[in-house]
Every structure is written in structure tokens, then in C-alpha cells.
Amino acid sequence: MTDTTHNFHIPVMGTGHSIDTPIRLAHLGITSVISIIDDILMERLRKFYTAKYKLPYNPISNREPDGRAKRITAYLDMVQEIVEMKMSHIRSLPFFEQNEKTRYFELLPDTSSLKKTYQELLETTPGKLRDQLSHELTKRMKPGNIDVNIMVKVDNINTNKHGSPLGEEFSDAKAALRGFAKSKVQSAMIFSAGINQSLYGYMTKYKEFYRDHQGEIKKKIILKVSDFRSAMIQGRYMAKKGIEISEFRIESGLNCGGHAFASPGHLLPILLKEFREKRQELGSQFQPIIKKFYDKMEWEYPEDLNHHPEITVQGGIGNHGEVQRLEQNFGIDRTGWASPFLLVPEATPIDTVTRMQLMNSTDDSLYLSGASPLGVPFNNIKGSGSAKWGAKRYAQGKPGSPCPKGFLKSNTEFTEEMICTASTQYMTHKLHQIDDTIAPGADKDLAIEKVLAKECLCEHLGNGALISLGISPASRSPQAICPGPNLSWFNRNYSLEEMVDQIYGRGKELLSDDRPHMFAKEIQLYVDHFRSLLDEAMEGLQTPKFLQTFYDNMQTGLDYCKEIAQEVAYKGENLPSISEAVETHGKRLEKFYQHFKSKLGVETPA
Numbered sequence: 001m002t003d004t005t006h007n008f009h010i011p012v013m014g015t016g017h018s019i020d021t022p023i024r025l026a027h028l029g030i031t032s033v034i035s036i037i038d039d040i041l042m043e044r045l046r047k048f049y050t051a052k053y054k055l056p057y058n059p060i061s062n063r064e065p066d067g068r069a070k071r072i073t074a075y076l077d078m079v080q081e082i083v084e085m086k087m088s089h090i091r092s093l094p095f096f097e098q099n100e101k102t103r104y105f106e107l108l109p110d111t112s113s114l115k116k117t118y119q120e121l122l123e124t125t126p127g128k129l130r131d132q133l134s135h136e137l138t139k140r141m142k143p144g145n146i147d148v149n150i151m152v153k154v155d156n157i158n159t160n161k162h163g164s165p166l167g168e169e170f171s172d173a174k175a176a177l178r179g180f181a182k183s184k185v186q187s188a189m190i191f192s193a194g195i196n197q198s199l200y201g202y203m204t205k206y207k208e209f210y211r212d213h214q215g216e217i218k219k220k221i222i223l224k225v226s227d228f229r230s231a232m233i234q235g236r237y238m239a240k241k242g243i244e245i246s247e248f249r250i251e252s253g254l255n256c257g258g259h260a261f262a263s264p265g266h267l268l269p270i271l272l273k274e275f276r277e278k279r280q281e282l283g284s285q286f287q288p289i290i291k292k293f294y295d296k297m298e299w300e301y302p303e304d305l306n307h308h309p310e311i312t313v314q315g316g317i318g319n320h321g322e323v324q325r326l327e328q329n330f331g332i333d334r335t336g337w338a339s340p341f342l343l344v345p346e347a348t349p350i351d352t353v354t355r356m357q358l359m360n361s362t363d364d365s366l367y368l369s370g371a372s373p374l375g376v377p378f379n380n381i382k383g384s385g386s387a388k389w390g391a392k393r394y395a396q397g398k399p400g401s402p403c404p405k406g407f408l409k410s411n412t413e414f415t416e417e418m419i420c421t422a423s424t425q426y427m428t429h430k431l432h433q434i435d436d437t438i439a440p441g442a443d444k445d446l447a448i449e450k451v452l453a454k455e456c457l458c459e460h461l462g463n464g465a466l467i468s469l470g471i472s473p474a475s476r477s478p479q480a481i482c483p484g485p486n487l488s489w490f491n492r493n494y495s496l497e498e499m500v501d502q503i504y505g506r507g508k509e510l511l512s513d514d515r516p517h518m519f520a521k522e523i524q525l526y527v528d529h530f531r532s533l534l535d536e537a538m539e540g541l542q543t544p545k546f547l548q549t550f551y552d553n554m555q556t557g558l559d560y561c562k563e564i565a566q567e568v569a570y571k572g573e574n575l576p577s578i579s580e581a582v583e584t585h586g587k588r589l590e591k592f593y594q595h596f597k598s599k600l601g602v603e604t605p606a
Contacts, residue, residue, distance in 0.1 A: 420458075
């Protein structure tokens with residue numbers, strides 16, 4: 001990890017909530033992640049930002065051959081150009097004045113060698129040495145990365161204007177990858193939400209993902225992984241194709257924003273412990289395989305290279321004490337902070353109404369919903385503009401969305417071609433089926449509620465950005481947002497300085513003392529999830545064997561959390577809340593499981 005930039009990054013947030021964050025923050029050295037699923041949204045923002053920064057704009061139609069990839073390339077190239085413009089300007093500014101150059105250095109972590117040189121400059125008297133330090137510091141300034149994210153399973157095959165399927169290389173994910181590969185940005189692509197071997201194979205067509213003659217990789221790969229086993233499987237698969245993983249990004253399965261991919265009861269501390277103990281394998285096992293690929297291709301591979309992927313963590317982190325726990329006790333290189341930045345107007349494009357909802361959010365209003373058409377639990381906020389829009393459509397006899405973008409089409413229950421479960425087409429069919437097959441009563445009401453819970457995330461997750469930038473009126477732009485549970489402890493708008501200082505343990509603590517530790521909150525969320533799994537089991541949707549495995553994994557995690565709770569706390573770290581969570585939610589876990597066993601007559605394994 002370089003010490004000239006920040007020790008945190010801002011992960012992807014929906015399709016629109018970090019769509020322009022690099023334009024806002026990269027010149028200050030802060031790395032952030034853009035979702036490149038929605039090329040239509042990107043094209044609208046490209047038109048806006050080219051006008052704002054007086055850059056040429058040539059529209060790219062969705063009917064143009066390979067239009068999706070071209071729009072993504074054009075947007076990323078524009079972001080790169082704007083960041084370079086802003087970086088050039090900030091370098092030209094003088095030191096010893098209150099300006100963006102001073103701000104760049106003051107935001108840096110105190111552990112950064114660049115920050116230390118800057119502090120040395122401030123203490124140096126005018127003269128040749130100070131001029132030399134000023135020149136050196138200016139030269140070492142660099143922007144944060146413009147990283148991008150692909151949900152690898154969102155990979156529908158597209159059709160031409162006649163409705164005929166295009167080739168596999170024009171699928172959503174492959175076109176997005178191609179758009180990134182052909183762009184000017186030198187950054188990383190994050191693969192999330194599963195494994196897509198076809199996509200990984202397609203990546204080998206682009207030399208940008210391999211080391212050049214100078215040993216550098218222009219386009220790096222970051223894998224978001226659920227556990228160490230997944231990291232090894234995907235890392236080995238990539239290595240056989242000569243692809244190096246620059247970073248493994250671990251995210252809490254439930255204590256996060258967006259889609260929630262719960263583990264089978266593996267709590268985050270257990271996962272981090274395994275990465276800490278086996279970390280060397282992530283470099284030593286992959287590198288010989290990668291070198292073998294280079295030899296086969298007759299490419300040059302650096303002989304003295306000793307590559308070890310970075311390990312980063314995100315999901316529910318709230319203060320510097322927790323950061324220190326992750327860095328000092330688990331060897332984490334960097335942390336990801338997403339949801340808190342939803343309340344930093346300088347960092348994220350969010351409409352005023354939604355931001356006010358976020359400020360006033362509580363544990364009850366932030367919930368794990370069934371809103372995603374992918375069928376994956378989705379972190380949501382009650383009373384969102386999207387939910388209100390859906391309820392109004394249903395009341396008017398037009399349930400669901402016209403499906404203007406279609407990125408999340410995945411269902412063939414009523415049609416030969418895939419359609420979206422949030423669409424009017426699907427909901428109409430499904431509601432008629434419910435009318436015909438389920439008698440009036442609680443079961444029917446619940447079935448209808450599940451259908452209507454789906455939201456048009458393709459469109460609505462980008463609307464907050466369009467409203468906040470004045471591109472689209474709020475009256476025609478229902479807003480969806482996907483904050484993590486941690487956001488309920490942040491209750492106002494924050495300046496960038498306040499949030500960065502919160503991460504680095506500088507300045508006034510933003511959160512109250514009674515906020516539970518990120519590990520404590522995760523325990524509660526997993527026990528809540530276990531309770532919902534038991535409901536599914538009563539309907540035959542989960543097996544007793546899986547529930548036993550989940551329960552056993554939770555017990556292992558609770559035991560380890562007990563050990564952590566007995567350690568010396570870092571400043572601001574609420575370790576007593578971990579003990580309380582183990583005690584309180586451990587009892588709930590036991591109660592739920594014993595009730596389930598008695599209901600189904602499940603025997604406890606010997």
C-alpha cells in the first residue's frame with residue numbers, strides 16, 4: 001500500500017450515489033468506486049459535466065453499434081480528464097495559503113510520509129531548502145483512483161434493433177468490462193456479487209490487465225470476496241489466465257449497504273482471523289501459476305517480483321478505534337467507508353428529500369428488504385420515494401415499472417424471454433396468479449406484499465444523482481437508496497473534513513458512546529437473519545442441515561468475539577457492547593434454534 005494517499009476508500013454505492021464521487025474528491029487524493037452497470041445514467045451525466053467543464057460532447061446513442069461499451073468508455077475518459085484538470089490546478093497553487101492544495105495535505109493521514117514532509121515544510125524557513133521541499137511535495141501529489149465496479153451476475157444478453165440476440169461479447173457485463181478496458185483510466189475494476197467464469201475468460205482479450213514491459217499493470221483487478229476459500233478459488237482461477245489480484249475486498253455479509261450476501265453464519269472476525277493466518281498463501285500460491293502463463297505466452301515477467309495482494313475490509317465501520325482493531329489486530333491494509341459518506345454532500349450526489357430521510361433514519365427505518373429484483377436481500381429505508389411511487393402505481397391499477405432499462409431481468413415464470421420482477425408485466429401476471437390460487441386472508445396479503453416489495457432499482461437508484469444535479473425534476477424521478485444499518489448513528493450533514501477526521505481519529509468524535517461496536521451489530525444482524533431462515537425452513541425453503549451448520553458457525557464466532565471483548569480497547573472502541581451482544585443475542589440464537597428443533601423434531605447431532 002502506498003503511503004502517499006489515504007488509508008480508506010469510498011466503495012460503490014448503488015448505481016448513482018458514487019457515480020461522480022471521483023470528480024468531487026479524486027483531486028484530494030481520495031479513491032472511490034463508480035458502478036458501471038448503468039450506461040444510460042452515465043451518458044446523461046456526461047452531457048451535464050462536459051457542459052459544466054466546457055468539454056466537447058458528442059452523444060452516443062443506445063442504437064449505435066457497441067453503444068453501451070462506448071458510453072462507459074466516454075464517461076470514464078471524461079472523469080479522467082476532469083480529474084487531471086483539477087489536479088493540474090491544485091498543483092499550481094501556492095503553499096502557505098488556505099486553498100485546495102493545503103486542504104489536500106491536511107486531509108492526509110498523519111502516518112503518511114507525504115504528510116510528514118508537508119509538516120516539515122511548514123516548519124522550514126524561507127529559502128532554497130523550503131523551495132526544494134515545495135517542489136518535491138508538489139511532484140509527489142497524485143489523485144485518488146477512479147475505480148469501477150461490476151456486479152458480475154448482471155450479465156444479460158442484449159438484442160439488436162430487430163430484437164435478435166447479439167453475440168455473447170455484447171452482454172451487459174462484458175460490454176461494461178470492454179468499456180473500462182478501452183478507457184484512459186489507470187485504476188482497478190472490482191468484481192462483486194459472485195463468480196462469472198465467462199466474464200473472467202473474456203478479460204484475457206485485453207492486455208491492459210497484464211503487466212507491460214515495465215512490469216506495471218494499467219488495469220488492476222479487485223475481488224470482493226465472502227471468505228478465504230472464495231478468495232483462493234477465484235484467485236487460482238484468475239492466476240491460470242495470468243491475471244493477478246491486486247486486492248481482496250472483504251465485506252460484512254449483513255452489516256453493509258446495498259445487496260446483502262449473508263455468509264452461512266461466519267461472523268466477520270472469524271473471516272478476518274483466517275485471512276490473517278493464511279495471508280501468505282494469497283501470494284505464494286498464485287504467483288508461480290501466473291509466471292507459468294507468462295512463460296507460455298512468451299511475455300516478460302519481473303524476476304524479482306514478490307507480489308502480495310492487499311486485504312481491505314468494509315461494512316459497518318464507524319470510528320477510528322474500530323479501524324485500529326482491523327489494522328493492528330487483523331493486518332488489514334485499508335478500510336472502506338460507504339454509507340457515512342451519503343451524509344457528506346461534497347462527496348455524494350443525493351437529493352435533499354432523501355438526504356433528510358437518511359439524517360432522520362433509525363434502526364427501525366433502515367431494514368433488510370425484498371426490494372431487489374435479483375431476489376437477494378437489499379438494504380433499504382422505509383418510506384423511500386421509490387416505495388411511495390410503487391404504492392401509487394398499484395393504487396392506480398398499474399403495478400410495477402415500465403422497465404425502461406432492463407438491467408435486472410432474470411425471470412421466465414410467465415414469459416419465454418427474461419423479464420424483471422419489478423416490472424408491470426411481471427407483477428400483473430403474478431398478481432392475477434395469486435388472485436386465482438390463494439383464498440382471501442393473511443396468506444394472500446403476504447403473497448401480494450412480496451410481489452409489490454420489488455422496486456425498479458435500475459432506474460430509481462440513479463435518480464437521486466439526477467435530481468441533485470438539476471438534470472431531472474423530483475416529480476418525475478422516484479428515488480431509491482441503499483444505506484447500511486450503521487447510518488442510523490450519523491444524524492446530520494457532515495463536511496468532508498469531519499468525516500475524514502472521524503476515520504483517522506482526529507477532532508471531535510461524531511458518534512455517541514452507546515453506539516454498539518461493528519462486531520456487536522453484526523452479531524445482532526446475523527441472529528435476526530437466522531430467525532428469518534427458520535421461517536423459511538418452516539416453509540421447506542431451508543434444510544435442517546444448513547441451519548445446523550449456520551448455528552454451529554455462529555457459536556464459533558460468538559466464542560471468538562468473547563475473546564476480542566476481553567482485549568484492551570482502542571480509543572473510542574466500544575468493546576463492552578460485544579460482550580453484551582454475545583450474551584443477549586447468543587440467548588436469542590439458542591432460543592430460536594431450540595424452538596425450531598422442537599417444531600420439526602430435529603435431533604441434536606452427537
